[in-house]
Amino acid sequence: xxxxxxxxxxxxxxxxxxxxxxxxxxxxxxxxxxxxxxxxxxxxxxxxxxxxxxxxxxxxxxxxxxxxxxxxxxxxxxxxxxxxxxxxxxxxxxxxxxxxxxxxxxxxxxxxxxxxxxxxxxxxxxxxxxxxxxxxxxxxxxxxxxxxxxxxxxxxxxxxxxxxxxxxxxxxxxxxxxxxxxxxxxxxxxxxxxxxxxxxxxxxxxxxxxxxxxxxxxxxxxxxxxxxxxxxxxxxxxxxxxxxxxxxxxxxxxxxxxxxxxxxxxxxxxxxxxxxxxxxxxxxxxxxxxxxxxxxxxx
Amino acid sequence: xxxxxxxxxxxxxxxxxxxxxxxxxxxxxxxxxxxxxxxxxxxxxxxxxxxxxxxxxxxxxxxxxxxxxxxxxxxxxxxxxxxxxxxxxxxxxxxxxxxxxxxxxxxxxxxxxxxxxxxxxxxxxxxxxxxxxxxxxxxxxxxxxxxxxxxxxxxxxxxxxxxxxxxxxxxxxxxxxxxxxxxxxxxxxxxxxxxxxxxxxxxxxxxxxxxxxxxxxxxxxxxxxxxxxxxxxxxxxxxxxxxxxxxxxxxxxxxxxxxxxxxxxxxxxxxxxxxxxxxxxxxxxxxxxxxxxxxxxxxxxxxxxxxxxxxxxxxxxxxxxxxxxxxxxxxxxxxxxxxxxxxxxxxxxxxxxxxxxxxxxxxxxxxxxxxxxxxxxxxxxxxxxxxxxxxxxxxxxxxxxxxxxxxxxxxxxxxxxxxxxxxxxxxxxxxxxxxxxxxxxxxxxxxxxxxxxxxxxxxxxxxxxxxxxxxxxxxxxxxxxxxxxxxxxxxxxxxxxxxxxxxxxxxxxxxxxxxxxxxxxxxxxxxxxxxxxxxxxxxx
Numbered sequence: 001x002x003x004x005x006x007x008x009x010x011x012x013x014x015x016x017x018x019x020x021x022x023x024x025x026x027x028x029x030x031x032x033x034x035x036x037x038x039x040x041x042x043x044x045x046x047x048x049x050x051x052x053x054x055x056x057x058x059x060x061x062x063x064x065x066x067x068x069x070x071x072x073x074x075x076x077x078x079x080x081x082x083x084x085x086x087x088x089x090x091x092x093x094x095x096x097x098x099x100x101x102x103x104x105x106x107x108x109x110x111x112x113x114x115x116x117x118x119x120x121x122x123x124x125x126x127x128x129x130x131x132x133x134x135x136x137x138x139x140x141x142x143x144x145x146x147x148x149x150x151x152x153x154x155x156x157x158x159x160x161x162x163x164x165x166x167x168x169x170x171x172x173x174x175x176x177x178x179x180x181x182x183x184x185x186x187x188x189x190x191x192x193x194x195x196x197x198x199x200x201x202x203x204x205x206x207x208x209x210x211x212x213x214x215x216x217x218x219x220x221x222x223x224x225x226x227x228x229x230x231x232x233x234x235x236x237x238x239x240x241x242x243x244x245x246x247x248x249x250x251x252x253x254x255x256x257x258x259x260x261x262x263x264x265x266x267x268x269x270x271x272x273x274x275x276x277x278x279x280x281x282x283x284x285x286x287x288x289x290x291x292x293x294x295x296x297x298x299x
Numbered sequence: 300x301x302x303x304x305x306x307x308x309x310x311x312x313x314x315x316x317x318x319x320x321x322x323x324x325x326x327x328x329x330x331x332x333x334x335x336x337x338x339x340x341x342x343x344x345x346x347x348x349x350x351x352x353x354x355x356x357x358x359x360x361x362x363x364x365x366x367x368x369x370x371x372x373x374x375x376x377x378x379x380x381x382x383x384x385x386x387x388x389x390x391x392x393x394x395x396x397x398x399x400x401x402x403x404x405x406x407x408x409x410x411x412x413x414x415x416x417x418x419x420x421x422x423x424x425x426x427x428x429x430x431x432x433x434x435x436x437x438x439x440x441x442x443x444x445x446x447x448x449x450x451x452x453x454x455x456x457x458x459x460x461x462x463x464x465x466x467x468x469x470x471x472x473x474x475x476x477x478x479x480x481x482x483x484x485x486x487x488x489x490x491x492x493x494x495x496x497x498x499x500x501x502x503x504x505x506x507x508x509x510x511x512x513x514x515x516x517x518x519x520x521x522x523x524x525x526x527x528x529x530x531x532x533x534x535x536x537x538x539x540x541x542x543x544x545x546x547x548x549x550x551x552x553x554x555x556x557x558x559x560x561x562x563x564x565x566x567x568x569x570x571x572x573x574x575x576x577x578x579x580x581x582x583x584x585x586x587x588x589x590x591x592x593x594x595x596x597x598x599x600x601x602x603x604x605x606x607x608x609x610x611x612x613x614x615x616x617x618x619x620x621x622x623x624x625x626x627x628x629x630x631x632x633x634x635x636x637x638x639x640x641x642x643x644x645x646x647x648x649x650x651x652x653x654x655x656x657x658x659x660x661x662x663x664x665x666x667x668x669x670x671x672x673x674x675x676x677x678x679x680x681x682x683x684x685x686x687x688x689x690x691x692x693x694x695x696x697x698x699x700x701x702x703x704x705x706x707x708x709x710x711x712x713x714x715x716x717x718x719x720x721x722x723x724x725x726x727x728x729x730x731x732x733x734x735x736x737x738x739x740x741x742x743x744x745x746x747x748x749x750x751x752x753x754x755x756x757x758x759x760x761x762x763x764x765x766x767x768x769x770x771x772x773x774x775x776x777x778x779x780x781x782x783x784x785x786x787x788x789x790x791x792x793x794x795x796x797x798x799x800x801x802x803x804x805x806x807x808x809x810x811x812x813x814x815x816x817x818x819x820x821x822x823x824x825x826x827x828x829x830x831x832x833x834x835x836x837x838x839x
Contacts, residue, residue, distance in 0.1 A: 010307070016315070024322065044402075131612070132612070151611075156778060156780030242774060256764075
């Protein structure tokens, strides 16, 4: 066996355990979930083939479906908007600082909170900010506006908005760093050319910076959509999808069906539908949302 | 071979080895493993390692509410048991109380041998062989009592006889008629009230529901929250109490089946099949005036309780005197009595009865018991892990030596002298073992527990989906997010789905129920306010 063949073999052998783990814990469960979505199936119980009945029930009979889909779309839309704007503004402000030392300090300041687990953040919002004796209500009582005191997460009129606002001011370290990297990658010559052409301030931001970081924006859009459609951990902690189903999303209902109601086949069907939604949105995003490279190529 | 190649190949070997180790299935526990797990020469004789998850209430070295000395009672009893059986080691574990954890552990046969969960949560899975029915053990003598030689001691004839609250303990039988838990102690709810505020406003504990509402109005006028409640108090407790108050008079006509064993204790309890049958006959919908009354009375009470039913720290509202009353379970007595800075005197009264002014369908009977079993120990399939898993659970029970030892631990913990060490160390719950004297602080709850048992338990009768949806829509209804019609619309669909699910999963003797329904037609014919579908057929 020559050196090249041995080297190739070694490389394949090195990635074999990773591939085995990936196959076992990622791809096989996906295939398993897909097949199980055609069964009425409980953990530990008997399973029975029901064809498309789970899909049909979810799409036509389940009273939570459309409420939860609308909630998911609203929360996703809000999350995409928030993550496309607030972190970008912060990244631009940091990038605009004249001295590298201060740019470093601010990058660090925004990065440090990333070590706090998301669950801890949700618990803080639920217990310290939104609860009956939390920051918001106590402040309202302190200024004598008791009539504005609410059960922010338990009242139907406020729950969804409050869930969406968790994480304010929406400056996630990950997004800031991605945008900052994109802004840093814009060649100095482009800035100089813009300055000579008199393109400065907001005009430069929208006409030069934003088009040149479209790849980063696209990445954040895709990740936010995937996260919002799949994610329900925050909702479990904050509201459990209530009051009623006012903050329920399909992912959360899938979780309840799987582990609480033990309707595993039904939950698998919801999971497969969510996968299709994510796949569709991702394909649309890749197809119609131009990247900075394609813009530069077109020029 | 160069150092670089050694490192490269070495790293590769380590990665492959770790990968294989991670993917290698864990071997099933064998007696030899237990011995090895115990470790050391002293543990060489250990045949059984019993994993015991007692829940939070009596967990060794815990300090409930941060008060008092660390708890030692359970650890002492476990040591006594191990001394009695040197071939057995008991590991006391703290396990997550979430259902997801339990389901996955039980499916893999890895849950602790003994767990403490509400047995109603167990019922939904009993047909999967995850839990061991304990009837055979309960109907036989407790060996630790029998060996004392006195045939008159409770437990010498049947282990069952050791339990003080028979109706509640036997009422925990699953819908399949079998008992899957040991009711170790009792909890009861009551309304704790601030005596200082009551004295200041000239109030006394109410005798009727109207008096309670009047008291609430008086307190509300002072700017305080009259009654602090959490959502479960509506969804679970008040639901069953109101149902009992409004349907009690109808029982002679709707209590269709009498369980030959449990009836003597439960006195007219409506089981799942009776509820499902009555639902099919036209009860429990918007056309059933009693059923509608339940929700109306809840909404009425909501005006006097805390606005936020979910995130309010209810105990905090009471101890800071923002709330004058709180509906809570008996463990709060321990919390209040240990608070040196409380600043007021407190008392306990029970929910007063509905009258004809409350509702034309009120029976006028005193409110029944709504609490009941607190610590409920179940034996899981791990206890029979020394038998062939492919066998039915009944066969595994016959063959398992390990199961006998696991149950022996429960039997040992029911001996009065052992039980007292555990239950009376933390005065939150009322002892359920004959011969164990409860503490003075819990006397009000002992008196409440002497009342008649509830007519049914709605939340625990049906599947968890029913319970989840009812709870969600109830909070929406109580917080004005949906009107009564909208709520009833949800509830009707929810109950119909739950009844259909029950029929699909369990055998329902419809012919027997139908015969009983016809036989009880005369009793229904005299009743007022029947649903139109029932009244139209003259009660038959």
